[in-house]
Amino acid sequence: GAVVSQHPSWVICKSGTSVKIECRSLDFQATTMFWYRQFPKQSLMLMATSNEGSKATYEQGVEKDKFLINHASLTLSTLTVTSAHPEDSSFYICSAIESVPQAFFGQGTRLTVV
Amino acid sequence: DAKTTQPPSMDCAEGRAANLPCNHSTISGNEYVYWYRQIHSQGPQYIIHGLKNNETNEMASLIITEDRKSSTLILPHATLRDTAVYYCIVRVGPSGATNKLIFGTGTLLAVQP
Numbered sequence: 153g154a155v156v157s158q159h160p161s162w163v164i165c166k167s168g169t170s171v172k173i174e175c176r177s178l179d180f181q182a183t184t185m186f187w188y189r190q191f192p193k194q195s196l197m198l199m200a201t202s203n204e205g206s207k208a209t210y211e212q213g214v215e216k217d218k219f220l221i222n223h224a225s226l227t228l229s230t231l232t233v234t235s236a237h238p239e240d241s242s243f244y245i246c247s248a249i250e251s252v253p254q255a256f257f258g259q260g261t262r263l264t265v266v
Numbered sequence: 267d268a269k270t271t272q273p274p275s276m277d278c279a280e281g282r283a284a285n286l287p288c289n290h291s292t293i294s295g296n297e298y299v300y301w302y303r304q305i306h307s308q309g310p311q312y313i314i315h316g317l318k319n320n321e322t323n324e325m326a327s328l329i330i331t332e333d334r335k336s337s338t339l340i341l342p343h344a345t346l347r348d349t350a351v352y353y354c355i356v357r358v359g360p361s362g363a364t365n366k367l368i369f370g371t372g373t374l375l376a377v378q379p
Contacts (some may be wrong), residue, residue: 186366196310196354196369245309247367255367257309
């Protein structure tokens with residue numbers, strides 16, 4: 153199946169700094185990618201839909217100035233957590249849809265803000 | 267998209283069939299049933315999807331009731347590596363590439379040795 157790769161797999165950063173997470177579709181082009189956040193023992197929560205060449209669409213309650221999304225090419229979307237705080241510590245997961253109906257997910261990025 | 271209801275957890279003996287139920291009583295005629303699973307600390311993995319006919323692939327079988335208000339995912343011979351949270355999702359699809367997947371709480375399947 154198609155492969156979606158996230159980088160880094162885990163990151164520790166200091167409070168107040170910004171962190172960028174990359175999501176790449178390795179063997180297909182994805183005009184749309186999705187970003188999710190997952191807290192321990194909870195389900196995945198959709199944060200935003202990333203569209204190539206246009207602004208991302210954020211879900212209700214997600215701060216667009218806090219979570220900057222850039223989808224500059226058909227194979228790369230980035231999520232930047234700006235001015236990170238401990239409450240932003242979470243598991244961030246991206247997904248992309250190829251021409252076939254199933255969505256493919258990255259392996260996730262564990263963010264810890266200290 | 268229609269909401270789904272799944273039991274929070276289930277146990278299954280290794281080598282036996284695991285039958286995971288899902289209720290989606292408000293499903294619309296153009297909504298598909300998708301199943302994904304998430305092994306601990308990994309991204310979700312696609313399993314199978316269907317509209318109204320039963321489906322089978324190398325991973326599992328999907329049985330959808332005639333009224334489409336519920337479905338069952340069947341893992342024919344569960345192994346320890348099948349221990350995961352299984353998510354049943356309904357959404358309009360599959361041709362719309364912008365259709366987003368909204369995850370519910372899922373079922374934690376624990377396969378016992």
